[in-house]
Amino acid sequence: MSKILQTTKTTFTDSRTWDDQKKILVILAHPDDPEFFCGATLAKWAGEGHQITYCLLTHGEKGTNTEFSDIDYIKEIREKEQKEAAFAIGAQKVLFMNHPDGFLEATLSLRKELVQVMRKEQPDIVVSCDPSNFFIHGESINHPDHRAAGLAVVEAIFPAVQNDDFYPELLDEGFNSHHIQELWLSLPLEANIVVDVTMQWETKIAALLKHKSQIGNSEVFKDRMKNRGKVIFGKKKYFEEFHRLVIRK
Numbered sequence: 001m002s003k004i005l006q007t008t009k010t011t012f013t014d015s016r017t018w019d020d021q022k023k024i025l026v027i028l029a030h031p032d033d034p035e036f037f038c039g040a041t042l043a044k045w046a047g048e049g050h051q052i053t054y055c056l057l058t059h060g061e062k063g064t065n066t067e068f069s070d071i072d073y074i075k076e077i078r079e080k081e082q083k084e085a086a087f088a089i090g091a092q093k094v095l096f097m098n099h100p101d102g103f104l105e106a107t108l109s110l111r112k113e114l115v116q117v118m119r120k121e122q123p124d125i126v127v128s129c130d131p132s133n134f135f136i137h138g139e140s141i142n143h144p145d146h147r148a149a150g151l152a153v154v155e156a157i158f159p160a161v162q163n164d165d166f167y168p169e170l171l172d173e174g175f176n177s178h179h180i181q182e183l184w185l186s187l188p189l190e191a192n193i194v195v196d197v198t199m200q201w202e203t204k205i206a207a208l209l210k211h212k213s214q215i216g217n218s219e220v221f222k223d224r225m226k227n228r229g230k231v232i233f234g235k236k237k238y239f240e241e242f243h244r245l246v247i248r249k
């Protein structure tokens, strides 16, 4: 049974989230977003036997330094690094949709692509990014691609994924309508669930270290990540936050 403690606004969980096995689809803008935003929670779920697929909307080809100048080469590197990181987390599959980095928009054509992906993968749980969060912790500007990815996912899930009247041509191609049970939005403007990921923090760091083109000096990076914990009753604890929407029980 799940042990979930309810506080006034936020749920805190430090044990199993679901009793049955779930198919989880993580849809985010850039390679390294899954690990940075929610990698430890994904590692926790993988460890509990849930099946995890990543879907990256871009190759993050602008998020790198001048060491690499050829766009196709950067895409290749970022794809390889993302696959290694995903497998370090415990994910089974990584999909890339190859939209241009930095110019992601929640268009109707992206909505249809996402409906197709969700109908094909048939996830129980979708993980994305809170589209309403313009300023991370009120201190830094959230990348517009992150918000666009989240908005496109939200607008694809309801009502189109579950409704046969949307995209009947997809039905003809075998992509049947599908009900998503829950949507977990990382980088939330306001969290309603906090996951204790102390046990998975090392796995998160190990996965992030696979993104060699992004992290600079690995020792400095490791120290920075280890400092993100909170000391509670004398013990260092690590957490990841989400806005969790239960769509269908």
Ligand SMILES: [Zn+2]
Binding pocket: 029, 030, 033, 143, 146
């Ligand atoms: Zn990003």
